[in-house]
Amino acid sequence: MLMILKEDMTVVAQRKIAPDIFEMVLTGEMVSEMQAGQFLHLRVPDSSKLLRRPISISEIDKLKKEATIVYRIEGEGTAVFSQLKSGDVVDCLGPQGNGFDLSVIGAGQAALLIGGGIGVPPLVETAKQLHDKGVAVTCVIGFANKEAVILEEKLRRYSDVIVTTDDGSYGIHGYVSTVIDGFDTVADAVYACGAPGMLKYVDSKFENHPHAYLSTESRMACGMGACYACVVHLKGQEDSKNLRVCEDGPVFKTGQIILD
Ligand SMILES: Cc1cc2nc3c(=O)[nH]c(=O)nc-3n(C[C@H](O)[C@H](O)[C@H](O)COP(=O)(O)OP(=O)(O)OC[C@H]3O[C@@H](n4cnc5c(N)ncnc54)[C@H](O)[C@@H]3O)c2cc1C
Numbered sequence: 636m637l638m639i640l641k642e643d644m645t646v647v648a649q650r651k652i653a654p655d656i657f658e659m660v661l662t663g664e665m666v667s668e669m670q671a672g673q674f675l676h677l678r679v680p681d682s683s684k685l686l687r688r689p690i691s692i693s694e695i696d697k698l699k700k701e702a703t704i705v706y707r708i709e710g711e712g713t714a715v716f717s718q719l720k721s722g723d724v725v726d727c728l729g730p731q732g733n734g735f736d737l738s739v740i741g742a743g744q745a746a747l748l749i750g751g752g753i754g755v756p757p758l759v760e761t762a763k764q765l766h767d768k769g770v771a772v773t774c775v776i777g778f779a780n781k782e783a784v785i786l787e788e789k790l791r792r793y794s795d796v797i798v799t800t801d802d803g804s805y806g807i808h809g810y811v812s813t814v815i816d817g818f819d820t821v822a823d824a825v826y827a828c829g830a831p832g833m834l835k836y837v838d839s840k841f842e843n844h845p846h847a848y849l850s851t852e853s854r855m856a857c858g859m860g861a862c863y864a865c866v867v868h869l870k871g872q873e874d875s876k877n878l879r880v881c882e883d884g885p886v887f888k889t890g891q892i893i894l895d
């Protein structure tokens with residue numbers, strides 16, 4: 636079982652990077668334990684909101700003890716986060732979840748990272764760590780339109796990046812599948828995070844790939860494996876509620892779970 640820490644992390648900086656999308660840098664001791672693809676479970680600083688909000692870790696700087704998260708305002712909790720300023724503290728549980736398994740791939744090999752919309756943030760640290768160990772990284776990231784494009788420049792530091800937009804206002808007109816279906820080689824490892832429709836495409840496209848991984852989302856309560864609010868079902872075992880997104884995930888191998 637992974638060790639989950641509880642800490643009041645301090646906001647170092649916060650800025651808006653696209654309409655309704657914010658990037659927040661937090662500092663704390665738990666940064667030293669963080670891995671790519673894990674998430675933080677943040678308490679909303681508002682006593683009427685009891686449930687924490689899960690947000691992926693986008694970047695990790697262990698030297699500075701800083702972690703970056705990128706989130707979109709969806710409702711009241713994330714709206715409160717967007718008001719936080721440098722010096723404010725946030726009660727965080729983490730780092731939670733299994734994260735992406737980057738050990739399956741090494742120098743000289745190729746990785747394909749696939750992201751959609753607000754699923755792109757965890758790919759930044761993933762691309763960085765893979766690049767640092769000599770993996771050739773390609774990112775295919777899809778957005779609704781030009782205004783919604785985030786993190787392209789950061790990903791370009793570590794990878795070749797291909798952007799798609801649904802309306803053709805930036806990059807290639809179409810979905811990530813438009814690009815990926817045209818590739819004539821298969822990467823040694825595939826890592827994906829995004830909306831359910833995109834994950835279903837990746838799950839089916841790379842169903843039998845030995846190293847293809849999906850980062851999933853589910854509504855959560857405890858976020859630490861105790862309440863079973865976040866269960867997903869294994870394929871072929873629809874009656875058994877046996878995997879928890881918060882503890883056994885959020886990353887699963889393709890072909891493993893039923894995607895809603
Ligand atoms: C593992 C994981 C990683 C995530 N990473 C990111 C990220 O990096 N950036 C980002 O913008 N969002 C991310 N999300 C989604 C984010 O948790 C929700 O957008 C957020 O909780 C909404 O809270 P709210 O109070 O603003 O919205 P409300 O709709 O008011 O939330 C009401 C309740 O529903 C839950 N909820 C609502 N939407 C979601 C959702 N999509 N997933 C899980 N719970 C939800 C909330 O936690 C809260 O308990 C992630 C979710 C999971 C499970």
Ligand code: FES
Nearest residue numbers: 856858862863881
């Ligand atoms: S949220 Fe409680 S077990 Fe996952």
